[in-house]
Amino acid sequence: EVQLLDSGGGLVQPGGSLRLSCAASEFTFSSCALSWVRQAPGKGLEWVSSISGSGDTTYYADSVRGRFTISRDNSKNTLYLQMNSLRAEDTAVYYCARVMSGKLPAAPLLYWGQGTLVTVSS
Amino acid sequence: EIVMTQSPATLSVSPGERATLSCRASQSVSSKLAWYQQKPGQAPRLLIYGASTRATGIPARFSGSGSGTEFTLTISSLQSEDFAVYYCQQYNDWPRTFGQGTKVEIK
Numbered sequence: 001e002v003q004l005l006d007s008g009g010g011l012v013q014p015g016g017s018l019r020l021s022c023a024a025s026e027f028t029f030s031s032c033a034l035s036w037v038r039q040a041p042g043k044g045l046e047w048v049s050s051i052s053g054s055g056d057t058t059y060y061a062d063s064v065r066g067r068f069t070i071s072r073d074n075s076k077n078t079l080y081l082q083m084n085s086l087r088a089e090d091t092a093v094y095y096c097a098r099v100m101s102g103k104l105p106a107a108p109l110l111y112w113g114q115g116t117l118v119t120v121s122s
Numbered sequence: 123e124i125v126m127t128q129s130p131a132t133l134s135v136s137p138g139e140r141a142t143l144s145c146r147a148s149q150s151v152s153s154k155l156a157w158y159q160q161k162p163g164q165a166p167r168l169l170i171y172g173a174s175t176r177a178t179g180i181p182a183r184f185s186g187s188g189s190g191t192e193f194t195l196t197i198s199s200l201q202s203e204d205f206a207v208y209y210c211q212q213y214n215d216w217p218r219t220f221g222q223g224t225k226v227e228i229k
Contacts, residue, residue, distance in 0.1 A: 035218075037166075045158070045166060045209050047218040061217050062123075095165055100177075108156035108213055110177065112165035 002026050002111045004096050009116030016086050016120070022079040022096030022113055030054065030074040033105035036081050038092035039115075048094070049081065053103030064090075086120045093117050124148050124212050128221035134229040141197040143224045145210035150190045154214035157186055157195045160223075161206045169208075170195065200226070 008020040022034070035050040049070040050059045058070050069082040079096050094116050097109035125148040135141045145155065153173040158166040168177045170186035173193055183198040197204055205228055210221040 044223045045160075045211070045220040047211075047220065050218070059216050100168075100171065106213065108168055108171040108211070109158075109166075110168050112167075115165055 002098065004098060004111055004113035006094065006096050006113035006116040009094065009118045011119045011121065012086055013122050014087060014120055017082070017084045018086065018118060020081040020083065020094055020096075020116060020118070022081075024077045024079065024098070027098070029072075029077040031103055032101070033099045033103055033107075034072065034079045035097045035099070035105060035109060036070060036079075036094055037097055037109070037112075038090075038094045038118075040089075040092040043092075046092070050105035051079070052105060057104070059105065083118070086118075088120050091118060091120050123217055124151060124215055124219050126210055126212055126219050126221035128208075128210055128224050130224060131222070132225045132227060134227050135200050136229045137202060138199050139229075141200055141204075141226055143195040143197075143208055143226070145188075145193040145195070145221050147191045147193075147212055151212040151214035153189045154212060155186075155188070155193050156211045156213060157184075158209045158211065159204075159206045160209065166209065197226075 003025045005023045036048040051070045055072045067085045071080045096113040098111040099107040100110040127146045129144045155173045157170040160166040174186045207223045
C-alpha cells in the first residue's frame with residue numbers, strides 16, 4: 001500500500017525557515033509527480049507546489065513563489081518543501097500528495113500524507 | 123487563475139436522502155475536475171476524477187457530472203459516513219485551484 005509520511009512541521013517565528021519532508025514507500029518514487037497542499041486552521045484546501053517525477057519541472061502558487069522551494073531526492077524516496085521568509089498566513093497543516101499516475105503533475109491527487117502542522121508565530 | 127466556486131456552503135440532509143453539490147469554474151477546465159471528501163482531522167480522499175469517474179473503492183452512490191464550467195457531485199442516498207466537507211479541484215491549468223468547500227451536515 002502506498003504510504004506518504006509527512007514530517008518537519010513545528011513552531012517558527014515570522015521570517016524564519018523550515019524544511020518539510022515526505023517519506024514515500026510502496027511505489028516507484030521517481031515515476032510519480034508529487035505535490036504539497038496546505039490547509040489553514042478551519043479553512044479550505046490550498047495547492048502550494050508540484051514537482052515532476054524527475055524533479056526538473058516545478059510549479060508554485062503565487063502566494064509562495066520565491067519563498068518556498070520544492071525538491072525531491074529520488075535515491076531516498078523523499079519529497080521536500082523548503083520554506084523561507086515564513087509569514088503568519090503560512091500557518092497551516094501541510095500535506096504531501098501523489099498524483100494518480102504519471103511523472104507529470106497532470107493528474108488528480110490520489111494518495112495523501114497525514115499532514116504536518118506549521119505554526120508561524122512570535 | 124481559475125476560480126472555483128462551490129454551492130451551497132452548507133447542505134443539511136437527512137440520512138437516506140439525496141445530496142447535490144455544485145462547482146463552477148470561472149473558465150473552462152474541460153473535464154479535468156476532481157472531487158475530494160475530507161472528514162475532521164483526516165487528509166482529503168479522492169472521490170471522483172475526470173468529472174465523472176469514481177476513484178477505486180468509492181461507492182456507486184457517489185456520482186459526478188458536468189464539463190467545461192459547471193459540475194455536480196451527487197450522493198444518491200446519504201450514509202452516516204458521508205457527512206463531511208467536499209471540495210472540487212481543477213487540474214486543467216496552473217495554478218491548481220480548489221473550491222472553498224461544501225459541508226454536508228446531518229439535518
